[in-house]
Amino acid sequence: MRAWRRVVAVARKDLLLEWRGRDALIPAGSFGLAVLLVLGLVSGGGWEAAPPALWVSLLLAAVVAAGRGADREGEEGTLEALLLYPGSREDLFWGRWLAVCVLLLLLGAGLWGVQVLLFNAPTRGVGVLVLAGLLSAFGLAAVGTLLAALLTHVRAGPLLMPLLFLPATVPVLLAGVRLSEAAASGAPAGPWWGVLAVFDLLFLLVGPALFEVVVEA
Amino acid sequence: MSPWAWVLAAYGCAALLVGGYVWRLWCRYRHVSRVRLGEADG
Amino acid sequence: MRPFAVGATAALLSVGLFLALWVSPPDSYQGEYVRILYVHVPAALAAYGAAAVACGASALYLWRRDLRWDFVGRAGAELAALFSGLTLLTGMLWGKPVWGVWWAWDARLVTTAVLFLLYVGCLLVRDLADDPERGRRLSAAVAVLAFLDVPVVHYSVVWFRTLHQGPSISLQGVKLAPEFLLPLAVNTLAYLALLGVLLAERARLASLEVER
Amino acid sequence: MRPLDPVVTEALSRRFGAVVALRGVGLRVREGTCLLLVGPNGSGKTTLLRVLATALRPTEGRAWVGGYDVVSEGHRVREVCVYLGTSPGVYAGLTGFENLCLAADLCGRPRRQVPELLAWAGLEPVAYTLTGTYSLGMRRRLALARVRLQEPRVLLLDEPFVGLDEDGARLVSELVAGVKDRGGAVVLATHDHHRARALCDAVAELDSGRLLSYGPAGLAGAVNRG
Numbered sequence: 243m244r245a246w247r248r249v250v251a252v253a254r255k256d257l258l259l260e261w262r263g264r265d266a267l268i269p270a271g272s273f274g275l276a277v278l279l280v281l282g283l284v285s286g287g288g289w290e291a292a293p294p295a296l297w298v299s300l301l302l303a304a305v306v307a308a309g310r311g312a313d314r315e316g317e318e319g320t321l322e323a324l325l326l327y328p329g330s331r332e333d334l335f336w337g338r339w340l341a342v343c344v345l346l347l348l349l350g351a352g353l354w355g356v357q358v359l360l361f362n363a364p365t366r367g368v369g370v371l372v373l374a375g376l377l378s379a380f381g382l383a384a385v386g387t388l389l390a391a392l393l394t395h396v397r398a399g400p401l402l403m404p405l406l407f408l409p410a411t412v413p414v415l416l417a418g419v420r421l422s423e424a425a426a427s428g429a430p431a432g433p434w435w436g437v438l439a440v441f442d443l444l445f446l447l448v449g450p451a452l453f454e455v456v457v458e459a
Numbered sequence: 460m461s462p463w464a465w466v467l468a469a470y471g472c473a474a475l476l477v478g479g480y481v482w483r484l485w486c487r488y489r490h491v492s493r494v495r496l497g498e499a500d501g
Numbered sequence: 502m503r504p505f506a507v508g509a510t511a512a513l514l515s516v517g518l519f520l521a522l523w524v525s526p527p528d529s530y531q532g533e534y535v536r537i538l539y540v541h542v543p544a545a546l547a548a549y550g551a552a553a554v555a556c557g558a559s560a561l562y563l564w565r566r567d568l569r570w571d572f573v574g575r576a577g578a579e580l581a582a583l584f585s586g587l588t589l590l591t592g593m594l595w596g597k598p599v600w601g602v603w604w605a606w607d608a609r610l611v612t613t614a615v616l617f618l619l620y621v622g623c624l625l626v627r628d629l630a631d632d633p634e635r636g637r638r639l640s641a642a643v644a645v646l647a648f649l650d651v652p653v654v655h656y657s658v659v660w661f662r663t664l665h666q667g668p669s670i671s672l673q674g675v676k677l678a679p680e681f682l683l684p685l686a687v688n689t690l691a692y693l694a695l696l697g698v699l700l701a702e703r704a705r706l707a708s709l710e711v712e713r
Numbered sequence: 714m715r716p717l718d719p720v721v722t723e724a725l726s727r728r729f730g731a732v733v734a735l736r737g738v739g740l741r742v743r744e745g746t747c748l749l750l751v752g753p754n755g756s757g758k759t760t761l762l763r764v765l766a767t768a769l770r771p772t773e774g775r776a777w778v779g780g781y782d783v784v785s786e787g788h789r790v791r792e793v794c795v796y797l798g799t800s801p802g803v804y805a806g807l808t809g810f811e812n813l814c815l816a817a818d819l820c821g822r823p824r825r826q827v828p829e830l831l832a833w834a835g836l837e838p839v840a841y842t843l844t845g846t847y848s849l850g851m852r853r854r855l856a857l858a859r860v861r862l863q864e865p866r867v868l869l870l871d872e873p874f875v876g877l878d879e880d881g882a883r884l885v886s887e888l889v890a891g892v893k894d895r896g897g898a899v900v901l902a903t904h905d906h907h908r909a910r911a912l913c914d915a916v917a918e919l920d921s922g923r924l925l926s927y928g929p930a931g932l933a934g935a936v937n938r939g
Binding site: 410 | 563611614615618619621622625626629630631632635638639641642643645646647649650653654656657658660661
């Protein structure tokens with residue numbers, strides 16, 4: 243009960259700060275938009291280029307969004323205060339994870355809408371896409387939260403973020419693209435639900451444990 | 460290009476990379492042991 | 502023990518080289534290029550071995566906080582980057598004449614590239630951390646994360662390619678006859694021995710540098 | 714051999730690369746007392762407090778807070794001890810009220826204490842404005858209210874008087890007195906000896922990470938030298 247209260251408190255704090263400052267959603271969203279535009283431009287903007295463009299832009303936007311939550315703690319010694327409260331630090335991970343999940347779902351929804359407009363993409367199979375979006379948001383938020391915490395005490399941390407985040411999340415990218423294609427064409431999804439599930443399971447199990455190790459003094 | 464050129468290029472790469480790594484290890488060994496000897500001298 | 506291990510590794514490497522360059526016949530399909538595989542495949546196995554060692558030692562370091570595990574973990578991460586880099590280079594030098602392209606989106610190549618990037622990141626995190634102790638902890642975390650992630654990456658790339666289009670020329674098509682198997686086995690053994698020696702020496706060097 | 718005293722250190726050392734911030738510091742703070750740490754800038758006061766608060770890991774030596782080892786039982790230490798560093802640790806994008814509610818949620822205290830704490834800290838008029846608009850003194854008052862919310866057994870204060878007026882300094886005295894009355898211990902590092910002297914029972918003087926002198930507040934000349 244107490245752990246749940248702590249998780250919700252951290253997530254609400256992050257989202258409230260985000261709502262007042264909008265300093266993650268707007269930069270990450272406009273960055274994703276720029277990527278989508280550029281990819282559409284070079285690929286000719288055919289509807290078959292839409293799923294890769296959508297997922298690449300989402301992944302790149304996630305790099306920005308996940309890093310921002312950790313940056314915000316840098317000032318005023320709030321991170322140290324947060325870490326020195328009694329109670330398990332896994333709760334802090336889950337709180338931050340929840341907030342990043344919400345941001346990623348908003349980003350994903352926005353980018354999907356723009357992609358439909360820009361690429362003239364079919365809007366069939368929205369249910370499949372929503373589920374794929376949810377599952378990938380869980381995994382991406384876990385990796386992002388862990389890496390952002392890991393890189394706060396590393397020089398040039400924001401530059402290392404993509405180097406670690408993008409290779410590590412290749413499975414989400416591939417699964418997302420194939421599931422989007424499957425949703426659009428009504429084809430069977432193959433092993434991709436399994437890939438997403440295994441990826442989520444891995445990082446939701448390992449993430450909190452490594453987070454505790456990463457943030458300790 | 461003759462096939463052997465490709466083969467030798469691959470083996471050359473291996474020799475260069477591994478050799479370079481060993482060389483670097485060796486230099487650092489010498490550096491460490493020199494510092495230790497220096498400390499022992501005074 | 503140490504001179505013996507180094508000598509045995511050098512001997513194995515020489516025998517492997519001899520078998521690979523002189524004894525092994527050219528392959529009917531790949532021709533002389535098959536000789537590149539005698540360094541490519543063992544290097545790939547050594548890279549995965551080094552990554553496994555890095556993961557295990559890092560996990561042990563995070564658990565016990567014994568510096569000796571960190572030395573091994575660091576050696577493993579460096580060697581994983583080295584051998585995966587070598588695998589990529591030799592893979593490209595094989596791919597260009599045989600496949601006609603420097604790079605194919607083959608699952609093995611992509612997975613090795615991901616491994617290379619993650620371990621380079623691991624080493625960078627260690628060097629750029631604001632405190633050496635923190636650097637050890639953070640890079641250990643990355644080493645564990647990278648090793649767990651790599652199989653998922655591998656299978657997703659395999660399925661991504663194979664379910665979409667027919668597989669291009671893959672290694673599975675090449676049957677291994679005994680005359681190719683022997684040099685491959687000896688070279689693999691030699692590279693694993695080399696990995697072991699380098700791991701031990703790198704870890705020893707790290708411990709010497711800390712004592713200083 | 715768990716020590717009974719609330720704060721104990723043994724041969725405590727901490728290095729930052731080549732820089733040695735603490736060298737073999739051994740201290741003991743008894744129940745119901747307050748220890749004043751003095752020393753010039755860079756003498757290791759903040760490092761010592763941060764090691765005790767589990768914000769830093771010691772390089773060598775051991776330390777116990779509330780009877781718990783700061784390295785192996787850090788989570789226990791955090792249950793009995795509160796550290797207030799030089800930065801107040803409040804979110805500029807949240808109001809005073811929201812900051813304290815967050816603190817209450819995180820340490821498992823009821824939220825209904827929050828209005829009363831804001832009144833205690835004299836922040837009632839600005840309770841619903843963002844702390845980004847607060848002065849330094851007001852943010853520090855908010856941090857003091859957070860300490861009071863947690864009611865720690867061991868209180869670690871780093872320059873608690875900075876930016877505070879007489880009224881604010883009284884809040885610090887009340888907190889310290891409260892901890893001492895409950896049989897806890899306070900370790901306080903400051904250059905403001907006039908305000909600190911009245912609160913402290915013992916003085917420890919640090920220089921370049923070394924403990925120069927340690928004794929009852931009345932006897933040691935450290936306060937004047939520091």
